[in-house]
Amino acid sequence: MYDALVVGAGPAGSNVSYQLSRRGFSVKMVDLKERIGIPNHCSGLVDKRVVDIVGEDLVIDRPLSAVISTPLGSFSLNSQRMRVIDRVALDQKLAAMAQSEGAELSLMTHLTEFHQKEKGIVVTLKSRRGFERVDARYIIGADGPTSAVRRNLGIRAPKLLASLQFDLSRKSESVKIDLDRRKTPDFFSWEIPSGNEVEIGASGLNSEELVRKMAGNDRVVRKRGGLIPIGPTDLGKGNGFLIGDSAGLSKATTGGGLYAAINSGNALTAAMESGHNVLMDYQKNWKNSFGTEVKRDYTIRKLMDRFEKYYGLWVPLVSSSLSGINRVGDVDYPSKTLLYMLYSLPLRFPMALMEFVSRAVPS
Numbered sequence: 102m103y104d105a106l107v108v109g110a111g112p113a114g115s116n117v118s119y120q121l122s123r124r125g126f127s128v129k130m131v132d133l134k135e136r137i138g139i140p141n142h143c144s145g146l147v148d149k150r151v152v153d154i155v156g157e158d159l160v161i162d163r164p165l166s167a168v169i170s171t172p173l174g175s176f177s178l179n180s181q182r183m184r185v186i187d188r189v190a191l192d193q194k195l196a197a198m199a200q201s202e203g204a205e206l207s208l209m210t211h212l213t214e215f216h217q218k219e220k221g222i223v224v225t226l227k228s229r230r231g232f233e234r235v236d237a238r239y240i241i242g243a244d245g246p247t248s249a250v251r252r253n254l255g256i257r258a259p260k261l262l263a264s265l266q267f268d269l270s271r272k273s274e275s276v277k278i279d280l281d282r283r284k285t286p287d288f289f290s291w292e293i294p295s296g297n298e299v300e301i302g303a304s305g306l307n308s309e310e311l312v313r314k315m316a317g318n319d320r321v322v323r324k325r326g327g328l329i330p331i332g333p334t335d336l337g338k339g340n341g342f343l344i345g346d347s348a349g350l351s352k353a354t355t356g357g358g359l360y361a362a363i364n365s366g367n368a369l370t371a372a373m374e375s376g377h378n379v380l381m382d383y384q385k386n387w388k389n390s391f392g393t394e395v396k397r398d399y400t401i402r403k404l405m406d407r408f409e410k411y412y413g414l415w416v417p418l419v420s421s422s423l424s425g426i427n428r429v430g431d432v433d434y435p436s437k438t439l440l441y442m443l444y445s446l447p448l449r450f451p452m453a454l455m456e457f458v459s460r461a462v463p464s
């Protein structure tokens with residue numbers, strides 16, 4: 102019997118397997134992919150704190166600037182801490198680290214079902230060799246936004262936003278975010294420098310049309326897409342736990358989920374190590390580490406969705422406060438940026454209202 106069966110060898114699954122194995126837990130990881138990290142859906146934009154964890158060798162770009170656009174103008178963010186990492190290399194590095202600590206890895210293997218028994222979990226896996234039964238004390242769902250572990254545990258799914266990204270063969274030095282919700286009603290569009298290429302993408306409604314337009318006549322090197330989960334779910338049930346995107350832990354305002362994928366696995370590892378009530382300890386550890394930020398972010402997103410119809414008012418309001426935000430630019434803590442904007446609103450509200458009225462009343 103394994104201590105843990107980890108479903109999914111993305112960043113969340115490989116990191117938790119590494120953390121558990123090096124503490125003496127016996128771990129089996131499975132992934133349905135043929136090669137770790139491929140295909141890759143992710144842009145790889147992270148804060149420096151992620152690089153401090155995963156290693157400088159993965160950095161492929163350091164954006165020189167970052168610009169947010171709204172219909173009323175563009176504003177600079179501080180890009181000093183922003184890094185673009187090689188996402189395929191990240192997945193492969195973490196999986197290799199887990200294996201070097203003793204975790205077993207089976208590729209082209211997926212979870213079909215599992216049952217919780219009094220003393221652990223009985224799992225059915227399927228690979229080219231057929232069906233296989235595995236016994237484990239715990240099952241860890243690190244199987245991304247459409248998680249089969251989550252479904253088996255009967256935990257509600259987060260909302261999933263389809264996202265599309267094209268990689269273009271041109272260089273760029275700047276991260277560009279376009280917040281105009283008239284173009285992307287559910288989310289935003291982005292441009293991220295990535296070595297000799299640039300990644301452009303958008304999420305939600307209209308994304309395909311918009312990304313094609315953004316690409317213009319530039320040569321498209323590859324097209325890729327993925328799902329961004331919006332809204333954290335429960336972290337587990339009984340002896341089954343969810344980490345990373347399977348628990349909807351991406352940030353609901355930016356879609357960034359790498360820091361949460363790693364952090365949630367660390368919170369679960371500490372809970373398993375303490376060995377009391379693992380689920381309760383995991384929930385506590387997660388809340389105290391990064392969970393509060395993820396929840397706060399989700400609340401901000403719900404507010405933005407709710408007040409969508411007052412677009413004409415909030416755009417000048419937000420735009421006028423954005424002019425001061427070049428002091429912040431932490432992609433792991435977008436709420437810092439958004440709270441800074443809110444903090445400055447009372448001062449700027451009269452200005453924004455005048456702007457709104459002048460736009461609403463035809464001259």
Ligand SMILES: Cc1cc2nc3c(=O)[nH]c(=O)nc-3n(C[C@H](O)[C@H](O)[C@H](O)COP(=O)(O)OP(=O)(O)OC[C@H]3O[C@@H](n4cnc5c(N)ncnc54)[C@H](O)[C@@H]3O)c2cc1C
Nearest residue numbers: 109111112113133144145146211212245327345346358359
């Ligand atoms: C277009 C796009 C751009 C993004 N850009 C960024 C960014 O710039 N910065 C950032 O921080 N985040 C970004 N994200 C989010 C980030 O990619 C995710 O948060 C991150 O991948 C979550 O890691 P994970 O290990 O939880 O899940 P995943 O990376 O999705 O890994 C899940 C793994 O589970 C495997 N799997 C799935 N089902 C099964 C099964 N039944 N059996 C076995 N294996 C299974 C999959 O093959 C996969 O390898 C982006 C997301 C998208 C869609």
